[in-house]
Amino acid sequence: MDFYVEELIDNYEHPHNKGKLEHANAEFHGHNPVCGDDLTLYLDIEDGVVKDVKFDGDGCSISVASASMLTDAIKGKRIEDIEKMGFDDLKKIIGIDPGPVRLHCATLSLKALKGAVFLYEHKPMDAETKKL
């Protein structure tokens, strides 16, 4: 269970891509009632590609570190690819398995990311994303 690895703590204490993105053209607000994590994810999408991404909000180490690492990982990605991302992709990015109790802390940023993309494309959120 020891997921308090160095990388996670570093990303929590010095999160990357933190703050509001001024020229965002998609955003999504997510909340995790388990820890009270609260996060808004901003995207600047150009020609179907993520040009810039930021997140803002407050949360536990898992939610903040996961948002930090995920936002790093998706810069320059095509939004069709983001649509298909799932929990397994997230696990690879954050390098830990959050376990059942903290699952939603970890997945909050992915949910917000996919939510923002679906909103941008005027598509309904898929069942997979709703479950995150």
Add this chain to the structure above:
Amino acid sequence: MMAMPSNESIDVESIKKDFPIFKIRMAGKPLVYLDSAATSQKPQQVIDSIVKYYSEYNANIHRGIYEIAERATEEYTNSKAKLAKLIGAKGIENIVYVRNTTEAINLVAISWGNANVNKGDHILISDMEHHSNIVPWQLLERRKGAVLDYIKLDSGNERLDMESFKENLEKDPKIVAITHASNVLGTINDVKYITREAKKHGAVVLIDGAQSAPHMPVDVGSIGCDFFALSGHKMLGPTGIGALYGTEEILDSMEPLFGGGDMISAVTRQTYSWNSLPWKFEAGTSNIEGGIAFGAAIDYLNNVGMERIHRHEAELTRYALESLEGIKNIEVYGPKKEDIAVKSGVISFGIKGVHPHDVAQIFNSEGIAIRAGHHCAMPLVTEVLNKGAVSRMSFYLYNSREDIDKAVAAIGKVKKIFKIKE
């Protein structure tokens, strides 16, 4: 376990032997249980009483003219007599069995509230209530167009502000519903004084005893309240059983919530007459095993002695507060050690820079169960303390100083992992 003389302190090691849960390990470590405010652990005697009921005298209660039905009825009724005695009620007619504190309060808000609270009437609660003593009143407020008022906390967010209480009393609230002990701050409220003052303004008084009845002697007669609510699962009993205490006068005046079997004395096609108290409020087959096991839990508490349990917890709380005092970058909520007389064994705290859920998770890796979150007291935690969540440890008769030492060591581990100085 033998009854202990009341002046001696609690022998935690021998008590722990009665609780089979302490044989397990959590995260590979011996279990340190610091979450009794959420629910208590259960002694073997309580667990056995359930098995015994089902294997030796399982039968429905009331009206059974055969031995095992009589025995089941007697054990269930006896449990109420034991509870009545424990909290200083006159008799079983004052004790309505429900599922938990939440149901007890809802029963009052619906049955008494619907009949007595009207448009524009005031309902008075406080800023340190559990959701179960907020939401039923919000629902009543909406149903009736009443006004819900909150007693504020003092400037240190430790106790109820008595000025705010008095100002609100001037609005002559129909009911004052206050917690006896806060499940977040640990504050023990002066419910006797509150009741006396509220009565001067003609209010009915409900005390939420979920966090007091398990931990200290309670005497509803001397408090003078109309209602007192409690949960069996927080006082060594099983889940699914709790009680609403009410004075005979007020319970007599109320309509039952549910109609059905057992709650009537006679039914014709056109009419019915209610059964006597407390049965009028218990429609259908009761939680018989729960009632019986709750009786066994009360026996256990009496054997140890409520006074002694309270003293034991006060000593642990003082020790814990002293231990936490020396630690930097930690914030402790609620009354401090100088005010131990108004502090129960509940300590909420925060470590600067670390989310309470991370604290709880690291505690878990040391085998220590604590709770983190808003503790179902969101107005207090998010609006008054201005936190998203806090970590909480809470004590009971099976906790020792060693448990607190382990918790302090776990705080050290948290700070190390999160690179917080000292």
